Amino acid sequence: MQLLSELGGHRNVVRFLGACLDAQRMFILLELCPSSLSDRLYKEDTDLNEHEMLVVALGLYYLxxxxxxxxxxxxxxxxVLLDESGTAKVCDFGPFHSMEDAANRFDPAERSGIGSPQWIAPEILRGGRSDVKADSYSFGVLLYEVLARQLPYAGQDTSTIIIGVITRMLERPALEPADAARWPECLPELMEECLREAPGERPDVEDLIDMLELIAPEAAESSRAAAESSRAAGDTEEIR
Known part of the structure; x- marks a missing residue:
């Protein structure tokens, strides 16, 4: 709970407002965000762009x-929720971990201590340690969602995904040529870099931001202007 209360000082991270605890239940109050990137992709059939991916990376940078x-x-x-103005905000504070907890490892037999296996880095599914490059892998799968407009490993059940990744029998998400052709060439390339098997070969969040700012300089300028405006209004976020 303390970790939750200390997060949310960035415009691209959902703000924690409070909590209510009793003997049997816990309620967490977060800022109201009426939609999500998932809604935009799969319910509203709305195209996303480099700007949304950039602000997600900025939220990760803050974390x-x-x-x-x-x-x-x-x-x-x-x-990734969207507030009423359409600003993307990283959320789901349930599985958040500090780097101090990175030694905690996923037990494939129990399937505990893990989020959604479709987005989880393979080294974690195999019981390895967590670090920032695991989030880079998940960012790559999120980028796949945006570029392909479909869920990773669609039609596969959880056990099949976990076993397939652990045994290297299940290939990582890959774009169809027609999907890749709809986007600037550098975006599918960035996705592939994030999805590399070896964590050390993946870009870190600073690299992601640098690449996305080169792809969409107008979006980068807009994000910086919004951050400056937020800070002027009294927000405590860090401006990269």
């Missing part, structure tokens, strides 16, 4: 540079 650093470990379109 990774908290003290102590925070890992999301369940980044997906359903966990």
């Amino acid at each position: 990774h540079h908290c003290e102590p650093p925070v890992l999301h470990l369940d980044l997906k379109s359903a966990n």
Whole structure:
């Protein structure tokens, strides 16, 4: 609960407002966001663009540079909410972990301590340690959702996905040529870099932001202007 209360000082992270506890239940109050990237992709049939991906990366940057650093470990379109102005905000504080908890490992037999396996980095599914590159992998799967407009491993059940990834029998999400052709070439390339098997070969969040700002300089300028305006209004967020 303390970790939740300390997060939310960034315009691209959902703000924690409070909680109500009793002997049997816990209620968490977050800022109101009426929609999500998942709704935009699968219910509203609305195209997303580089701007949404950039602001998600900015939210991750904030989390990774908290003290102590925070890992999301369940980044997906359903966990990126949109407020009434359409601003994307990283959410789902349930599985958030500080880097101090990174030694906690996923037990494939129990399937505990993990978010959604379609988006989880393979080293975590295999019982390895978590670090910031695990969120880079999840960002790549989220980018796949945006580019392909479909869920990863569609039609596969949870057990099949976990076993397939652990045994390397299930291939990572890949774009159809027709889907890749709809986007600037660098976006599918960025997705593939994030989905690399070896964590050390994936870009970190700073690299993601740099690449997305090169792809969409107008979106980068808009995000910076919004951040400056938010800070002028008294927000405590860090402006990268």
